[in-house]
Amino acid sequence: MSDKDVTQVLAADGEGIARAARILESGGLVAVPTETVYGLAARADSAEAVAKIYAAKGRPGFNPLIVHVRDAGQAAIHGDFSDPVLREIARGQWPGPLTLVVERRAQAALAEAVTAGLPTVAIRVPAHPVMRQLLDHVDFPLAAPSANRSGFISPTCARHVLTSLDGRIDAVLDAGPTEAGVESTILRITAEGEWHELRPGPVDVGALYRHYHDHDIAGMAALEGITAPGQLASHYAPGKPVRLEAEAAEPDEFMIGFGPIAGDCTLSARGDVTEAAARLYACLHEAAASRSPRIAVAPVPAGGMGKAVNDRLRRAATPPG
Incomplete structure (x- = not known):
């Protein structure tokens, strides 16, 4: 579609889901709700459709995509889920906000751009009921990164999607605000049994490791290069300088508060990191749209979902390039 076209907003009912499925089947782009954030979906078995994702987002070609399956x-x-631990994790965590990076099968009918030339593929089974109904309507997997221009703030409602992609995609399937508010946890378990949390999210990898090993994980060495989505140092950017660990705002700053530190937008007045995760991108969107040229963010504890919140905030505060 051209930049002059208007993106359709579809109701998340039977008719809207069926319409979204037809658009995807024909090679179009639809922003879809998941329990984490809205994703920009295209059929993962079509090189032409996947190329449209990269074009609409302005996404670097070396940044792979997550494949969503039913x-x-x-x-x-x-x-390849031949490893018994991987199979058990998949059975226990799916559907849900966990992406597993595994070896790509040689016979996998996926466009090469989905894996960005890597021998691995990132896969998850989403839990959102509307997304699950959509996957039941199509006989192909969906590639679906977050539904925003590359590097910008991820969307947690249809309005956020339209902020950066209106006219660039065919439709948005509007199911209201998402629940978790941050992207899925990404986990890679190597053939040698090493665990690598490639992106923190709603699933606690440390707790998962303890379940299978009866002791805490000793440390997760970083894998070199971009091995999964969401690993760019500068990401989720609001287009303004972001100052973290702020106890108070400067006169020209939009303040994002937490707990006892109030703000123009507050992540959680009661200091709940799970609520903070759900509200994070909404506050960043509000800050980006404000007249303030800079953004300050109150300290957020690192425990639980706070780990994912702080990961996204650090990337939002990192200057591009």
Whole structure:
């Protein structure tokens, strides 16, 4: 579609889901709700459709995409889940906000751009009921990064999607605000049994590791290069300088508060990191739209979902380039 076209907003009912499925089947782009953030979906088996994702987002070609499937059986068509621990994790965590990076199967019918030339593929089974209904309507997996221009703030409602992608995609399937508010946890377990949390999110990798090993994880060495989505140093950017760990705002700053530190927008007045995660991108969107040239963010504890919140805030505060 051209930049002059208007993006359709579809109701998340039977008719809207069926319309979204037809658009995707024909190779179009639809922003879809998940339990984490809205994703920009295209059929993952079509090089032309996947290329539209990269074009609409302005996404670097070396940054792979997450493949969304309806169940573990469909996941095993595209990725190698022969490891018993991986299979058990998939059974226990899916559907849900966990992405597993596994070896890509040679016979996987996926566009090469989905994996950005890597021998691995990132796969998850989403839990959002509307997304699950949509996956039941199509006979192909969906590639779906966050539904925003590359590097910008992720969307947690249809309005956020339209802020950066209106006229660049065919439709938005509007199911209201998302629940978790930050992207899925990404986990890679190597053939040698090493665990690598490639992106923190709603699933606690440390707790998951303890479940399978009866002791705390000793440390997760970083993998070199971009091995999964969401690893760019500068990401989720509001287009303004961001100052973290702020106890109070300067006169020209939009203040994002937490707990006892009030703000123009507050992540959680009661100091709840899970609520902070759900509200994070909404506050960043509000700050980006404000007249203030700079943004200050109150300290957020690192425990629980605070780890994911602080990860996104650090990337939002990192200057591009």
